Every structure is written in C-alpha cells, then in structure tokens.
Amino acid sequence: MRSGDFKETYADLIVLSDSRLVWAWAGVLVVALVVAPFVVNAYVLSLLTLVLITVTGALGLNLLTGLTGLISLGHAGFLLLGAYGYAIVVAKHNLHPLLGFLAAGVAPALFAIVVGLPSLRLRGLYLAITTLAFSYIISDLILEAKSITDGARGITVQRPEFFGLDFSSDPSFALLCAFVAAVALFACLNIQRSRIGRAFMAIRDNDIAARTMGVNLQAFKLYAFMTSAFITGIAGALMGIYLSFVSVEGFPFLFSIEALAILIVGGLGSALGAVLGTVFIVLLPEAIRILFSWFGGALESLLSTGVHEVKSIAYGVAIILFLRFEPRGLVGVWRDAKRLWTHWPLKY
Amino acid sequence: MRLFADLVASGIAIGAIYGLIAMGFAVIYKATGLANFAQGEMSMIVAYVAWTISTTLTGNVFVVVAGSIVFAVLLGLAVERFIMRPMLGEPIFSTVLVTIGVAVVLRSLITLVWDAYPHALNLGVGRDVVKMASVSLRGAQIASILTLLAVMGAFYLFFRFSKIGVAMRAVAADDRTALLMGVSAARIHAIAWGCSSAIAGIAGVLFALVYDLSPAMFQLGLKSFPASILGGLDSVIGSGFGGILIGVAENLAGGYVGSGLKDVAGFLMIIVILMVQPFGLFGEREIVRV
Numbered sequence: 202m203r204s205g206d207f208k209e210t211y212a213d214l215i216v217l218s219d220s221r222l223v224w225a226w227a228g229v230l231v232v233a234l235v236v237a238p239f240v241v242n243a244y245v246l247s248l249l250t251l252v253l254i255t256v257t258g259a260l261g262l263n264l265l266t267g268l269t270g271l272i273s274l275g276h277a278g279f280l281l282l283g284a285y286g287y288a289i290v291v292a293k294h295n296l297h298p299l300l301g302f303l304a305a306g307v308a309p310a311l312f313a314i315v316v317g318l319p320s321l322r323l324r325g326l327y328l329a330i331t332t333l334a335f336s337y338i339i340s341d342l343i344l345e346a347k348s349i350t351d352g353a354r355g356i357t358v359q360r361p362e363f364f365g366l367d368f369s370s371d372p373s374f375a376l377l378c379a380f381v382a383a384v385a386l387f388a389c390l391n392i393q394r395s396r397i398g399r400a401f402m403a404i405r406d407n408d409i410a411a412r413t414m415g416v417n418l419q420a421f422k423l424y425a426f427m428t429s430a431f432i433t434g435i436a437g438a439l440m441g442i443y444l445s446f447v448s449v450e451g452f453p454f455l456f457s458i459e460a461l462a463i464l465i466v467g468g469l470g471s472a473l474g475a476v477l478g479t480v481f482i483v484l485l486p487e488a489i490r491i492l493f494s495w496f497g498g499a500l501e502s503l504l505s506t507g508v509h510e511v512k513s514i515a516y517g518v519a520i521i522l523f524l525r526f527e528p529r530g531l532v533g534v535w536r537d538a539k540r541l542w543t544h545w546p547l548k549y
Numbered sequence: 550m551r552l553f554a555d556l557v558a559s560g561i562a563i564g565a566i567y568g569l570i571a572m573g574f575a576v577i578y579k580a581t582g583l584a585n586f587a588q589g590e591m592s593m594i595v596a597y598v599a600w601t602i603s604t605t606l607t608g609n610v611f612v613v614v615a616g617s618i619v620f621a622v623l624l625g626l627a628v629e630r631f632i633m634r635p636m637l638g639e640p641i642f643s644t645v646l647v648t649i650g651v652a653v654v655l656r657s658l659i660t661l662v663w664d665a666y667p668h669a670l671n672l673g674v675g676r677d678v679v680k681m682a683s684v685s686l687r688g689a690q691i692a693s694i695l696t697l698l699a700v701m702g703a704f705y706l707f708f709r710f711s712k713i714g715v716a717m718r719a720v721a722a723d724d725r726t727a728l729l730m731g732v733s734a735a736r737i738h739a740i741a742w743g744c745s746s747a748i749a750g751i752a753g754v755l756f757a758l759v760y761d762l763s764p765a766m767f768q769l770g771l772k773s774f775p776a777s778i779l780g781g782l783d784s785v786i787g788s789g790f791g792g793i794l795i796g797v798a799e800n801l802a803g804g805y806v807g808s809g810l811k812d813v814a815g816f817l818m819i820i821v822i823l824m825v826q827p828f829g830l831f832g833e834r835e836i837v838r839v
Contacts, residue, residue, distance in 0.1 A: 272645075319824060322823070325641065326578075327782070327823060330774050330778055330819070333816075334775065337812065341812060462650075510657035510658075516650075517654035520650035521647050521650040
C-alpha cells in the first residue's frame with residue numbers, strides 16, 4: 202500500500218505517472234488495443250474504430266473547453282474542415298496521405314486563428330455563439346466554393362496506403378486510428394503538465410488574474426484554439442476516411458453538441474475524462490438497444506422506427522443527469538472508486 | 550426598387566418572429582443570467598401543440614392561440630421547476646449545457662411524438678394577401694410585426710412600472726441583494742421562464758401560420774441567437790430590434806447575392822458587430838473585477 206505522496210523535485214510533481222503499476226496497465230491496454238482489431242467481429246470493430254476517432258476529436262475539444270475554459274459550439278466546423286482538407290489533398294489531387302493528414306490539421310488550425318481572434322474580446326456566451334456562427338459559415342463556404350470542394354456533391358475518399366503499409370482493411374484502419382488517438386492522448390497529457398497547459402488552466406480559472414501573473418492572454422487563447430482545431434481536424438480526416446465520403450451533411454451541428462456531451466459525461470478538463478466520456482456516449486445507443494431488446498415488444502418497435510430520436514434523447518438526458526447529479530463526470534466516479542479501493546474499509 | 554421594398558417588408562415580417570424569440574432569450578438571460586438554448590425547440594413544440602389542437606379539437610383561432618399560450622406557459626414553468634431550479638448556484642457553463650440537453654430532448658421528442666413531415670397550420674386566417682402601396686404581405690406576417698411591437702411595448706411598461714418587472718431587474722442586477730430586499734429569486738425565475746416560453750410559443754404559432762410546421766423549425770432558435778446577440782443579450786427591447794435587423798439583412802442578402810448567404814447573413818453580421826461592440830448594440834457592458 203502506498204502511504205502518501207512525497208515529492209522532492211519539481212520533475213516528480215509533474216511526471217505523467219509515478220506508479221509502475223499504472224505504466225504496466227497502460228502497456229496492457231496498448232497490447233489489447235493492438236490485438237483487439239484482429240480478434241473481435243466486424244460489428245465490434247466498427248464500434249471500436251468509432252470510439253478511437255471520437256476520442257481524438259473529444260481530446261481536441263477538451264483542450265479548448267475543458268482546459269482553457271472557452272466554450273465552443275462550433276467544433277463540427279473544424280471536423281468538417283479537417284475532413285475536407287484531407288479529401289481535397291488526397292482524393293482530388295492524389296498527393297501523399299501524410300500530406301493529407303497535415304492539411305487536415307493545418308487548415309482548421311489556420312481557420313481557428315480567424316475564429317479565435319474574436320475570442321480575445323468576447324466572453325462566455327457571446328463567444329459560444331460566435332463559434333456556432335463560424336461553424337455555419339464554414340459549412341456555407343464549403344458549399345459555395347464548388348471549384349475546390351465540389352460543393353454539395355461531396356468527395357469520395359479511399360482508405361490510405363503509405364510507407365508500404367496498407368490501411369484498406371478494417372483492422373489495419375482501426376490500428377491507424379488507435380495510433381492517432383494514442384498520440385493525441387499523449388500530446389494532451391503532456392500539454393497539461395507543461396507551462397502552456399498551466400497557462401491554459403490559469404486562463405480558465407481566472408483570466409484577469411492569469412494576465413497579471415504574466416500569461417499572455419491573446420497568444421495563449423489563440424494557441425488553445427489552434428491546437429484544439431488541429432487535433433479535431435485530424436479526427437475529422439479519420440472520420441471522413443471511415444465514412445469513405447466527405448460532405449457537409451456528414452458533419453452535422455449535432456456533432457458539436459455530442460462532443461460537449463462527451464466532455465461533460467466524462468469530466469471537464471481531464472484527458473481521462475474525454476476517453477471515458479467517449480466510450481460512454483458512443484456505446485450508449487448500444488446499451489439502449491440491448492436494454493430495449495430485454496423488454497421486447499412495443500419498446501423494440503419504438504426503437505426500430507425512431508432509432509435516431511431515441512439516441513438523441515439519450516444524449517440529452519445523459520447531459521442533464523450528469524450535470525445535475527455528478528458534475529465531475531465519470532472521472533469523478535472513477536476517482537471515488539479508486540479511493541474506496543485503496544482505503545477500504547477506512548473512509549479516508 | 551419594387552424588389553427592394555418587397556424584400557425589406559418580408560424581412561421585417563420574418564425578423565419580427567426572430568425578434569419575438571430573441572426577446573424570449575433576453576428575458577431569461579436578464580432574470581437568470583443564462584442563455585436558454587432550447588428556445589427554438591420550445592416554440593416548435595408549442596406550434597405543434599397548436600396544430601394538434603386545430604386538427605383534433607377545433608379550428609377556432611382564439612381557442613387555438615389561447616390553448617397554445619397556456620401550454621407554452623406550463624412548459625416554461627415545468628422546465629424551470631424540474632430542470633433548471635435544481636441547477637441554481639451551479640456554474641453558468643453547466644446550466645447553459647443543461648438547456649442544450651433540454652433542446653436535444655425536445656427536438657427528438659417532436660419527431661417521435663408527431664412525425665418528420667411538414668404540416669400546414671390552417672386556422673382560416675392569416676393566409677390572405679394584403680396589399681399596401683407597392684408591398685404585399687400576408688395577414689399573418691402583418692400580425693407578427695404588430696405582435697412584436699405590442700410585446701415590446703408591453704415589456705417596456707412592465708420593466709418600468711410593474712412591481713414584478715422591477716423585481717426582475719433587481720434580480721438581474723444582483724440576485725443576492727434582491728433576495729435580502731425580499732424578492733423571491735425563484736419566483737422571478739419562474740415568471741421569466743413562463744413569459745419567455747409564452748413569447749416563443751406565440752412566435753412559433755405565427756411562423757407556422759405564415760410558413761409550415763416541420764421538425765426543422767428549431768432552426769428559428771439558431772437564427773434568433775444572432776438577433777439577441779446583436780441587440781445585446783440583456784436588452785429585451787434591443788433583442789426585438791435585433792430580430793428585425795437580422796430578418797432584413799438575411800432577406801436582402803438572399804435576394805441580391807444568393808441563397809447560400811441568406812442562411813449565414815445573420816451570423817456574419819453578429820461577428821462584425823461583436824468585433825466593434827462586444828456586448829451587442831444595446832447590451833450593457835459587463836465590468837469585470839479581479
């Protein structure tokens with residue numbers, strides 16, 4: 202049993218994890234993720250891929266909303282830009298897929314500067330609604346710029362193939378998504394424990410105080426927007442490849458809400474929370490399907506006619522219930538469980 | 550010139566509907582300090598209830614309007630009592646996200662309870678075309694403009710002279726002091742939600758009279774946001790004007806440039822305005838102290 206935490210150097214304080222056990226379990230998880238795509242059936246594999254892509258996107262939003270405290274209702278716009286960035290470079294101009302991923306990150310990041318500039322003057326709700334406005338403007342721009350984006354027709358995207366690796370089969374594509382999600386997770390965890398991440402959190406907790414402590418608000422808010430848009434854009438590119446078709450309809454406004462729901466359910470401002478929230482929200486419709494099939498009969502027929510609606514209602518109710526009863530999200534539940542596990546039968 | 554006049558007139562008419570919903574936003578923002586993202590959904594559900602009354606019970610316009618207003622007020626009160634009041638004292642971010650949750654639930658409920666097809670709300674009024682000078686408008690469009698003006702006037706008097714209106718301003722300014730002075734903040738919040746839902750409901754019914762009912766009506770709420778932001782979230786009367794500005798801008802953009810721009814004209818406009826006036830045209834500047 203560990204008996205308290207004693208840190209002697211600053212490096213100890215900010216290390217990702219000082220416990221060997223945690224690293225061991227992380228290793229097990231990595232092995233499981235590498236093996237899983239080759240052993241599970243096609244349906245579970247598609248869910249796994251969706252979870253991995255969504256994790257990447259949720260981590261992107263978490264940097265902005267969870268860490269820096271800037272509410273964005275327009276992340277579907279960044280996803281869309283990322284998907285189009287990839288599709289235009291790879292599918293339309295036949296360039297290298299890695300260049301495509303680069304474009305999928307850089308295009309939203311550049312646009313994020315345009316979106317982020319108002320954030321320097323706006324606060325809270327005014328900012329949230331401005332980001333909402335920008336996501337609608339992005340969709341409109343894409344529809345209007347027909348010569349570059351093919352407008353409403355959309356672009357068909359093939360699975361990529363590079364460095365002699367072929368990602369056209371489902372398991373190998375899931376591996377690619379797992380790799381990207383892992384990189385995004387590490388990037389977020391490392392940003393959190395760096396000077397930049399602490400500046401973000403200072404801005405979230407009290408921006409004026411942060412400024413008096415020497416945090417350059419303009420630079421860091423823009424930086425948060427750009428990093429967040431970059432990661433979200435990569436997720437958008439993966440999403441486009443996964444759907445094998447990129448169009449404005451494929452990335453509805455509901456995605457922005459879904460991403461916020463993930464963060465709330467998981468626990469705002471925590472990378473672990475983003476992961477837990479994604480698993481919860483993506484698997485929620487499955488859980489409902491199973492639950493309804495137990496009751497059978499009328500409920501099951503309701504699900505077959507209005508599967509989309511039941512799914513959205515479940516999101517909505519999940520958001521409301523979590524905010525009402527567990528504002529810390531699943532990560533809070535997880536910490537409680539951990540504390541109970543280490544201290545039982547004692548209370549503290 | 551003829552086209553211009555027509556565009557402006559119908560822009561004012563649709564703007565009046567945006568304005569009404571935007572005033573609903575502003576009333577809730579003013580009293581409780583949060584933006585209700587479910588406003589568009591609330592007006593949609595009230596319009597659907599009005600349609601159900603008109604097809605199952607009676608098509609009498611007064612009964613339908615009265616019934617839908619009563620439903621709207623009850624809906625607003627229910628949302629406030631059961632969903633928003635337990636969230637009192639939580640950070641604004643969480644409460645606003647709760648309203649987003651409500652919006653998602655209401656939106657899906659509509660497709661689940663009713664259906665996904667458009668319907669015409671036919672009350673036998675409002676579809677006739679009225680010609681004035683060179684401009685022709687439908688009866689219901691004129692009715693929306695008049696309703697907006699009436700509601701704006703009523704709110705001006707309400708905030709200025711009625712006890713509840715003054716109490717509402719007090720709660721908005723500083724809820725703790727208001728509580729100490731004997732104002733029940735919970736009751737003020739309930740009144741604000743009821744009022745706001747009623748206005749949104751009226752706007753929904755008017756919209757359904759002019760155009761049609763469809764599950765895409767919640768977009769009214771998204772379009773009214775710019776209106777409310779433009780006027781300033783905390784300025785009820787300003788939001789009404791904001792709605793008209795957005796409606797006219799949208800119609801002019803649609804008529805002279807293209808339908809793509811029509812959908813985002815309002816959004817473009819608020820981005821430009823917010824760059825200059827971060828709290829809207831009539832909004833009060835928030836002073837932040839460390």
